[in-house]
Amino acid sequence: MKQEQKSELTRQLILNESFNLFYKHGFKATSVDKIMNATNLTKGAFYHHYNSKKELGLAVISSNLQKRVVDGMITPLHQKGDALKLLEDIFSTRLKSFSLEEKQHGCPMNNLINEIADTEVAYQVALKAIIDKWTTALIELIERGKTENTIKKDISSKAVAIYLISAFEGVRGIRKLYDDDLILNQYISGLSFYLKQLRA
């Protein structure tokens, strides 16, 4: 195999195992040793491809984490159809589709935001980039709804976007405390009412 390909493959392996371990045990609680143990490689390999754990954290955020949010929450926003219905579908369907593990461990992005965003500006910037992307896409869809006369024109698209994201990330944290989905159903019910009120 070509050297470059092999390198890329190793980096991807490290990234994926890191993402999983960061998600399950948190960033600080996951050591480089544990990550490399999961890859069946050694520390020497790690520090050949990355200069520090911090650099790895940033790479996980801007590749794995970003892709996850884009695929799950942003790309679906570009579908055709009634804007409000789309919003309700995406936010509630995604929540319902989560595995038990994903419910217990919450949102990988929100976890990182709350664990490490206030320890390093670099983490802040990387995570902000994802939230900004998400916000922008939401605003676009809400604006479309306004031009199509399905969404009230006197509300702030950005305020709605922020409120939607906040509630979604918030409930994914709170769900960690419970061992059933009641709280998610309450959230969905609350979301549903909220979106209804936005209809023109």
Added chain:
Amino acid sequence: MKQEQKSELTRQLILNESFNLFYKHGFKATSVDKIMNATNLTKGAFYHHYNSKKELGLAVISSNLQKRVVDGMITPLHQKGDALKLLEDIFSTRLKSFSLEEKQHGCPMNNLINEIADTEVAYQVALKAIIDKWTTALIELIERGKTENTIKKDISSKAVAIYLISAFEGVRGIRKLYDDDLILNQYISGLSFYLKQLRA
């Protein structure tokens, strides 16, 4: 000084310094050594009063953390006056009143929820107790609004409570990513619209 009083004073000192350090640097990143350094006492004193770091964590949650939420978000709910106005005041006023540090470091409870709630059932239970208290108090106020005909009767009080808490905790995390209050203003605007729609 009486022995019992001194003991209690020391425990309080440890609890308060722990809360501050957990808040600023996270639970895992705060070692027992660092805590005891902040108290100007030694490790021997710590393990005389607490059996483990985990026990300390639980004590911080059910004393400092609980008190903070009760004082800041629950007790104010029992005031007289229009229920919806009360809700808007409490959720937005509190947000605006936060210091720069409190904006940068987010919500102490939400931080812990996202950092350690999925690592130990005991943490889950302790944190859940706070959220349940908060939810119950919110539901009571919303129910009062219904009986006073200021809040629509066909909405689920619990769903509204959960949605309010979720959005509040969510935005406190997201605010960490930014260095200004724009996001908070967007949230407040979103909240304001949401509450308006609940009015009977």
Added chain:
DNA sequence: TCAAAAACATACCGACTAGTATTTTTTATT
């Protein structure tokens, strides 16, 4: 084929971790 470079392995470093064992100091009781 051969040397340079890249990929990875091994062994190690000093700093830090939660927790323990033991001793000294302070307080309370008689």
Added chain:
DNA sequence: AATAAAAAATACTAGTCGGTATGTTTTTGA
């Protein structure tokens, strides 16, 4: 004042942490 008990200090353990230095193996290009 003597004694016991509580509070706190000191010194330590075995293990983990991120990171480095230096090997060995594999791949590459001439």
